[in-house]
Amino acid sequence: MSQLYNCVQCDLKFDSKKKFEAHVIFSHKTDSTSKKKILILGGGFGGMHVLKELQKKLDAKNTSITIVSDNNYFLFTPMLPEVASGMLNPRDITTPIREFCTSAKFYQATVFSVDLQQRLVTITRKFDGKNHALEYDYLVLAVGSDNNFYGNKPIEENSFPIKTVEDAIELRNQTLSMMEIAAQTGSIELQQKFLTFTVVGAGFAGVEIIGEINHFVRKSVKQAYPTINENNINMILISSKNEILPELNYKLGESARSYLKKMGVRIISNVKAIDAGESHVELSDGEIIPCTTLIWTGGVTTNSMIKSLICEHDKGGKVLVG
Numbered sequence: 001m002s003q004l005y006n007c008v009q010c011d012l013k014f015d016s017k018k019k020f021e022a023h024v025i026f027s028h029k030t031d032s033t034s035k036k037k038i039l040i041l042g043g044g045f046g047g048m049h050v051l052k053e054l055q056k057k058l059d060a061k062n063t064s065i066t067i068v069s070d071n072n073y074f075l076f077t078p079m080l081p082e083v084a085s086g087m088l089n090p091r092d093i094t095t096p097i098r099e100f101c102t103s104a105k106f107y108q109a110t111v112f113s114v115d116l117q118q119r120l121v122t123i124t125r126k127f128d129g130k131n132h133a134l135e136y137d138y139l140v141l142a143v144g145s146d147n148n149f150y151g152n153k154p155i156e157e158n159s160f161p162i163k164t165v166e167d168a169i170e171l172r173n174q175t176l177s178m179m180e181i182a183a184q185t186g187s188i189e190l191q192q193k194f195l196t197f198t199v200v201g202a203g204f205a206g207v208e209i210i211g212e213i214n215h216f217v218r219k220s221v222k223q224a225y226p227t228i229n230e231n232n233i234n235m236i237l238i239s240s241k242n243e244i245l246p247e248l249n250y251k252l253g254e255s256a257r258s259y260l261k262k263m264g265v266r267i268i269s270n271v272k273a274i275d276a277g278e279s280h281v282e283l284s285d286g287e288i289i290p291c292t293t294l295i296w297t298g299g300v301t302t303n304s305m306i307k308s309l310i311c312e313h314d315k316g317g318k319v320l321v322g
């Protein structure tokens with residue numbers, strides 16, 4: 001069945017996006033002399049910062065601000081690893097977007113399409129799946145990035161990303177399950193495989209997650225898993241570069257490296273993960289690591305919604321401005 005476009009302003013249904021947009025423009029387009037409409041897409045770091053600044057600086061009498069995001073909370077991503085390790089709960093690192101909206105209007109919805117020419121954004125509401133059109137005079141694109149697996153399907157299918165609250169909860173459950181399974185096996189080889197956690201990518205996300213999982217697993221094993229031999233725990237961080245934390249200066253990266261080493265993390269530099277299965281990861285230098293938990297923080301790419309915009313893009317799909 002083809003998709004129906006539902007106008008929430010008058011509850012009419014349309015069988016094509018074109019008809020739906022034409023209806024919105026002719027029936028609902030507001031007077032251009034009325035308030036300037038600012039539309040922010042994405043309620044992450046970028047979107048929330050813009051929202052706060054605009055609400056402070058602009059007079060609500062002359063402007064209307066609307067923010068759209070697919071979750072109704074702002075997520076403090078640097079602390080996702082603490083949720084993955086169970087140190088924090090999701091509510092500790094999330095804040096309702098509505099708390100930031102002093103004058104702005106919020107829609108929990110996914111951006112479905114952006115018509116830059118008509119200055120019209122179609123969103124799909126989370127709670128009923130209905131489409132809704134929003135006009136704008138100024139558009140802020142702040143939808144973040146997508147995980148980049150560089151087209152490597154085996155790695156995509158056999159790894160855990162760490163970008164959302166759901167990812168963190170899944171990883172926490174996986175870590176707990178691996179400790180339970182390891183505790184019940186008599187084989188050293190199997191125990192080592194279940195207790196090997198490999199993180200690919202040594203940027204902020206990768207370094208933070210290996211640090212947290214390492215601490216969590218070693219502490220839990222000591223406290224609650226007498227049948228697990230601590231020597232069978234392997235924590236591995238893979239960096240495609242020589243250094244780790246390239247976002248920071250060399251000295252800070254090196255100090256993080258020596259701390260992680262002291263805590264029992266093996267750091268493998270200048271290699272890439274090239275293949276993975278349910279219980280192994282293969283590196284570009286030929287090493288095959290038996291492991292059941294591969295965590296992917298190997299890179300991000302332009303958000304697919306941004307790539308689909310009809311405008312000029314660079315090679316990576318980013319919008320060219322200037």
Ligand SMILES: Cc1cc2nc3c(=O)[nH]c(=O)nc-3n(C[C@H](O)[C@H](O)[C@H](O)COP(=O)(O)OP(=O)(O)OC[C@H]3O[C@@H](n4cnc5c(N)ncnc54)[C@H](O)[C@@H]3O)c2cc1C
Pocket residue numbers: 041042043044045046047068069070071077078079080081109110111112142143144145162163204205208303305
């Ligand atoms: C585990 C982890 C740890 C990190 N640690 C650090 C750190 O210590 N320091 C640091 O500087 N950076 C860190 N980062 C990176 C940081 O999170 C990002 O740089 C930052 O989130 C980018 O902000 P953003 O607003 O561009 O995107 P995001 O914060 O990702 O926000 C994008 C928002 O848009 C929404 N969205 C996306 N697509 C749509 C759509 N189609 N429709 C509606 N809404 C949509 C998303 O749900 C999200 O709310 C870390 C990242 C991770 C994953």
